[in-house]
Amino acid sequence: MNRISDAVTPRPRSWSFAQRHALILVLLSPVLANLVGSLFNILYNQTQVQPLLTERQMDRFFEVVKWFNLVVYPIAIACFVVPVTRLRPIHRRLINGDPVDRDELSSAQRLIINLPWWFLIVAAIGWLICIPVFPLALIALGEPVFGEVITHLITSFLIASLIAVTQSFFAVELTIQKTLFPVFFQSDSPASVPGARPLSITHRGLLWSFTAVVCPVVSLLLIVLVPDAAHRAPLFAIAVAVVAIAFGFATSWMLGRLVVRPIRTLKLASQRIADGHLNTHVPLQHADEFGLLIESFNRMAGGLRERERLQQTFGRHVGQEAAKQILQQGDAGGGREQSVSIMFVDVRNFTMHSSQQPPHEIVAALNTFFGAAVERIEGRGGMVNKFLGDGLMAIFGVGTEAERHADQAVAAAIDLQSFVVDHADRFIDLHWPGFAIGIGINSGKAIVGSIGSPRRQEYTAMGDTVNVAARVESLTKTLTQPILITASTRSLLTQPFTLHPQSPQNVKGKAVPIELFAVESSVSTANR
Known part of the structure; x- marks a missing residue:
């Protein structure tokens, strides 16, 4: 009985025909390579070995073949089938989509990854055991056995095993990867997987070289070196070469599926990530180094994707540009002095109006204005x-195009004032007739960065430049001007804004009155 606390419940999904019948396909995957190896062995013995045997030796030879077919080969097949059938219930x-015990699943996953090795051992023993058995069975008759017979027998079984075993390993591994991995590794x-011993990329390359290069060459060399083998059946030597080359190509194709495909897939996925498609996912499943890489x-x-989601979510609270700066800054924290333009915006008559209207109407009107303010300020490069x-503070000069921060701040102020004027009817509908704002802008050096305690910080700007900007915004009421800028901001402007000098004003913290200029918000030359 499965332990519910340790059970794994698969996600419901539709399975392909190959995945539903994966165990049968795994059992059938090595059949072709072994049939070809057996066919080669039979033809070789018929053309090279049997002509050299006496009648009694022929009878003994076929008797050993019969017992191999009745005993040894069924045992080898059973050794391969039994572990596969253990996977059937899981x-x-x-x-x-039924729950599976975690320990059972882990054991099955380990078995699946190690299964190609198990078959390699079983198949190698099944083929190579023929090398001592057949010669010893002939020698046991007591009749003289030609040395050529022993040589031919060893040659036939070596070539057949080279053809069958290595090809079967790749076939089993590829079939398991395509059919069982998606089911067992959801x-x-x-x-x-702990305890699994997948074939590494380096060893796979060596095995490929052995199968695609060494095996064909060794097969032909054995045919050539065996006395009279090539002369007795020259077409047979050509057939061996054709089969060996064909299997070399087959091995190369399977290696391509196991090695080249993940490389190509990872390359394409990397290009998609570089192009900004962060939802890219590589669906391939490998147990070797490619698995770790994928x-x-x-x-x-x-x-x-999480960083992008965090930045977008974070940006809704502190602004997109501030979010970028904070994430780039990381845990370093702190701030640095830089030249910026600070804007303060205040909604006029908020206290009086809020005392006369329901809270939800106040919030609706403020959200309408603040939504437009964020869009226009960020559209001009500010944050x-x-x-x-009932107001906000914005910073210009942090991030891209920082040298144009004065122009950006003034242009954004004109945009805000134009929005309020152009949407007066909308604010009337929101029960706030006469909705008006005041904007003060000052430029200069300020400390900008993440400031606060190690547990709680705020990305902001501090310093005299910020304080003066706040005082200037307050003076918009005194001078009855919607937009005021300081002389330091005016000195940095490069765009043709229409400015009207105001009488110098005393502000808290300044011994000398500051020069102020009113910005004409109807001017259309405030280009981005």
């Missing part, structure tokens, strides 16, 4: 640093 539950990575790639893509009840 495979059925996974296909049906939420786990094949590369992270797993790391998918984690990286997930981390980038809304904080909302101050």
